[in-house]
Amino acid sequence: KTYKITLLPGDGIGPEVVAESVKLLDVIAEKSDFSFEYTEALAGGAAIDARNDPMPQETIDACKASDAVLLGAVGGPKWDDLTGAMRPESGLLKIRKELAVFANLRPVAVPPSLAESSPLRPAAVIGVDLLTVRELTGGIYFGQPVGNDGNEAFNTMRYSVEEIERVARVAFEWARKRRNKVTSVDKANVLEVSRLWRDTVKALHKKEFSDVELDHMYIDNATMQMVINPRQFDVILTGNIFGDILSDTSATLGGSLGLLPSASLGKGTGLFEPVHGSAPDIAGQGKANPIAMILSTAMMLDDLGEGKAATAVRQGLEAALGHNLRTADLCHEGYTPASTSEMGELIRTE
Amino acid sequence: KTYKITLLPGDGIGPEVVAESVKLLDVIAEKSDFSFEYTEALAGGAAIDARNDPMPQETIDACKASDAVLLGAVGGPKWDDLTGAMRPESGLLKIRKELAVFANLRPVAVPPSLAESSPLRPAAVIGVDLLTVRELTGGIYFGQPVGNDGNEAFNTMRYSVEEIERVARVAFEWARKRRNKVTSVDKANVLEVSRLWRDTVKALHKKEFSDVELDHMYIDNATMQMVINPRQFDVILTGNIFGDILSDTSATLGGSLGLLPSASLGKGTGLFEPVHGSAPDIAGQGKANPIAMILSTAMMLDDLGEGKAATAVRQGLEAALGHNLRTADLCHEGYTPASTSEMGELIRTE
Numbered sequence A, B: 001k002t003y004k005i006t007l008l009p010g011d012g013i014g015p016e017v018v019a020e021s022v023k024l025l026d027v028i029a030e031k032s033d034f035s036f037e038y039t040e041a042l043a044g045g046a047a048i049d050a051r052n053d054p055m056p057q058e059t060i061d062a063c064k065a066s067d068a069v070l071l072g073a074v075g076g077p078k079w080d081d082l083t084g085a086m087r088p089e090s091g092l093l094k095i096r097k098e099l100a101v102f103a104n105l106r107p108v109a110v111p112p113s114l115a116e117s118s119p120l121r122p123a124a125v126i127g128v129d130l131l132t133v134r135e136l137t138g139g140i141y142f143g144q145p146v147g148n149d150g151n152e153a154f155n156t157m158r159y160s161v162e163e164i165e166r167v168a169r170v171a172f173e174w175a176r177k178r179r180n181k182v183t184s185v186d187k188a189n190v191l192e193v194s195r196l197w198r199d200t201v202k203a204l205h206k207k208e209f210s211d212v213e214l215d216h217m218y219i220d221n222a223t224m225q226m227v228i229n230p231r232q233f234d235v236i237l238t239g240n241i242f243g244d245i246l247s248d249t250s251a252t253l254g255g256s257l258g259l260l261p262s263a264s265l266g267k268g269t270g271l272f273e274p275v276h277g278s279a280p281d282i283a284g285q286g287k288a289n290p291i292a293m294i295l296s297t298a299m300m301l302d303d304l305g306e307g308k309a310a311t312a313v314r315q316g317l318e319a320a321l322g323h324n325l326r327t328a329d330l331c332h333e334g335y336t337p338a339s340t341s342e343m344g345e346l347i348r349t350e
């Protein structure tokens, strides 16, 4: 069996980390009865430069025709003065929408080997193991109408019962495979759209998932709880912008955004990307941490049904972290600095 | 001179902490050439119970006729099933809007005496001294239209140049009195309303405040930076909901939400309230930390032009924290537990 993978290296450190994933997948293929066929396509700033479009139709077509998409990162100062549809980020939003990947999974786990790099006290973060399920194709990112006449501007945060139910279902199903608890995060004390969110989650819970523990939290309190007591969380279910904020807050627990993978899933092709951005300040210097991209690749393998290979990747990573090599973001006293490709190689060979 | 103060004790721990502020103000009045005249009025759940309205007109009138308003907290499980305009929180939003207090100031400082109760490593938080300036009467909290037909719901995040400029001005002016730096937080890579926010802040900076250092940050990154490196912030300028979230994140730095005061200012009467909520779980037990309310009272004194009295309050608080008494939220090994009123008394007598 050959899996068709579309690669969207994008901008900044994107190409460097995607390269490590490809090398890893090649090693996996050698040891397995399946293989990978790659198509590289343009996205983000790179696509603006080459095609004047952050998400060209040919890229969308390639993605839709493949079994999975691996995305590095998009954006950078070079394109910061562009506005609207011409921004690299618009390309990212477009491919999420085109692939209809409405559920964005962002797991965070803090093993003891990483707790020491956390800005939080180790006692508070060791053993954290949570999964944010962020709605990805609705909410204020896509709600109509929007406007900006130079004197007044507005966006619309909008959700339908159907949009809420389908992503809530994903969260409840993951909870059943984990510690059976969902925390739904909203701002129902202020926003109408959050009241619909909360009512819909409650009703679905009652009808189909009453075996799962469910609680509700306001977004302001949730970001605070994420710092004070992150171990209370198992699965977090939330909307697009609250998930954007809350998952970045959760990214601090392990001490580096360079550790956080994500999988964006819908009915068809999945999109797998690290949570970190393009990090233009360190691009091209071999300083990027490939772990988030590699963990995203493991999530891809899971989604393709190759759970054994995914587990092997995670074990290789854990073994690699047993060595004293670390990329710059995690390199404290007592560790030896490693480049992106040295770290990638260590993980591959473990 | 007699200052007219309207007291809105509200719900949960609100009455307990407001009581400590009143005792403190009485002590201050004894030693000064000014005094206070209090009017107590109903707000939040207490007002729903008594008047079927979380913000009765008589309360609004009393607030408008006074020099300052001290608010405890509103809300609680008793009123959680109410919706829309009947919620305690709607009363809070209403009084903010009626007083037109568009700038909500939320300072956070972490002296060494508090760093030990922080969930973050002391080295990361000692010396933090930041001020969030949150826009309070616009944005998605008040934007029209809104709707919820049970199948689809929406809110509108809306800002005008005028609304952005007036709150930005407050932030720049505070920066000049502090460390001369403003970080404006938005989501300009996705939202039209944030693009107007950023353009307006940039233009005002250029025109009137080019001596102040200005940078821009996306809200997702800002909550992360708040945990990783909070000392980088001096004044944070942001919109209503981003400010709600980010100020709660900043509240974790000192280890307890019970420490964070706020002042909501417009052109007329100011509203002074702790950032913490009504904490129904500990209400009526003498467990509440009065510090946030007392610091809010100090902000009120500053706003009334009684800076000397405000400084005396802050010094009393600092001296009180030199003793080993702490309310439950901060009471670790080596400390003696103190009740709300014991802590209040210690601060008053210092």
Ligand SMILES: CC(C)[C@H](C(=O)O)[C@@H](O)C(=O)O
Pocket: A075, A089, A092, A244, A275, B189, B190, B220
């Ligand atoms: C780059 C940006 C548009 C994006 C988002 O806000 O979704 C990013 O922050 C993310 O979380 O994937």
Ligand SMILES: CC(C)[C@H](C(=O)O)[C@@H](O)C(=O)O
Pocket: A189, A190, A220, B075, B089, B092, B244, B275
């Ligand atoms: C109670 C709630 C409506 C309020 C808000 O969201 O503004 C609170 O969280 C705050 O920050 O003052």
